[in-house]
Amino acid sequence: MIEYLSPSKQHTELYLTQYGMEECLPGHFFGPAVRTHYLLHYILEGEGIFEVGGHKYVLGKGQGFLICPGVITYYQADQGNPWTYCWIGFNGTLAESLLRKAGLSLSSPILCYERDDAIYESILLMSQSQSYRHARETRLTGLLYAMLSMLMEFSSNKLPTPSESRAEIYVEQVQLFIENNYAQKITVGDIAHVIGLNRSYLCALFHQRMNRSIQDYLIRYRVNKACEMMGNLELSIGDISRSVGYTDPLLFSKMFKKVKGSSPRHYRTLSQAQLKV
Incomplete structure (x- = not known):
C-alpha cells in the first residue's frame, strides 16, 4: 500500500x-x-x-x-x-x-x-x-x-538536552505564552505553572537570558500591541486597554506612559498628526 x-x-x-x-x-x-x-x-x-x-x-x-x-x-x-x-x-x-x-x-x-x-x-x-x-x-x-x-x-532515542538549550526553550515558552495570552488577565505565576517550573527559578532564568523581568517583558509586549491598535479610530482607548489585558484604564495609562513616555491619548494624537504630514 x-x-x-x-x-x-x-x-x-x-x-x-x-x-x-x-x-x-x-x-x-x-x-x-x-x-x-x-x-x-x-x-x-x-x-x-x-x-x-x-x-x-x-x-x-x-x-x-x-x-x-x-x-x-x-x-x-x-x-x-x-x-x-x-x-x-x-x-x-x-x-x-x-x-x-x-x-x-x-x-x-x-x-x-x-x-x-x-x-x-x-x-x-x-x-x-x-x-x-x-x-x-x-x-x-x-x-x-x-x-x-x-x-x-x-521515543527512547531522544538525546539529553544541554542546560543551555533548556534555558532557551523555557524562554521561548514564556514568550510564546505571552504572545498567545497577553489579552487575558495573566500573571507570572500563571506562566510558571503552565511551563512547569518554580516561579523564582523561571524569573531568574528569564532575566539572565533577556536582561529584563518577565513582568517587564509582558508590560512592554502589551503596550506595543496597544500601539499597533492606535491607528484604528473605531477603538476607544478603553477598548484598546481591554484588548491588551488591562481591565483598569488607569493602570493601562500608567503602564503605557512608563514604556512610551506619554499617555495613550497623547501618543495617538501624535501618531495621527504624523500620518497627516
Whole structure:
C-alpha cells in the first residue's frame, strides 16, 4: 500500500507527501538514492539494514530509520527474515526542528519506539482519511503532528538536552505564552505553572537570558500591541486597554506612559498628526 499526495497549499509548516506500508520480499532493496523530502520508516516485523554516511545499521521490529532530503541512503530487507515496514514522507519549515525534538536528525537517524502499535495505527488512520471530502489535507496534517508529538514524548532515542538549550526553550515558552495570552488577565505565576517550573527559578532564568523581568517583558509586549491598535479610530482607548489585558484604564495609562513616555491619548494624537504630514 502506498499513496502519494500533492504538495500542500495550506500547511507549509508541515505536510505529508506520501505514506505507505509494505511486506518486503527477501533481499528487497532501494538505493543508493536521494530523496527530496523526509522519509521515516518504522519496522513492524522482520529485519534489514540501513546505510547512510558510511554507517551501516542492522535494524528490527520496533526500530526505524530517518532519510533526510538530499542525502544518499541505501536499505535492504534481510534474506532470511525480511522486514515489513510502514513509512511516512513529509516536509515543511518545521519538519527538521520537530524531528530534532524527537531525537532524530542526519547524525542520529535511528528511531526506537517499542511502546505500542501507535505508529502503525496512525498509518491506518491516514488511509481511512480518504473518506474526508473537504478537509482531508488538514486531517492528514493533524495525524502527522500527532505522530511526531508521540515520538517526541515517548521515543527512547531522544538525546539529553544541554542546560543551555533548556534555558532557551523555557524562554521561548514564556514568550510564546505571552504572545498567545497577553489579552487575558495573566500573571507570572500563571506562566510558571503552565511551563512547569518554580516561579523564582523561571524569573531568574528569564532575566539572565533577556536582561529584563518577565513582568517587564509582558508590560512592554502589551503596550506595543496597544500601539499597533492606535491607528484604528473605531477603538476607544478603553477598548484598546481591554484588548491588551488591562481591565483598569488607569493602570493601562500608567503602564503605557512608563514604556512610551506619554499617555495613550497623547501618543495617538501624535501618531495621527504624523500620518497627516
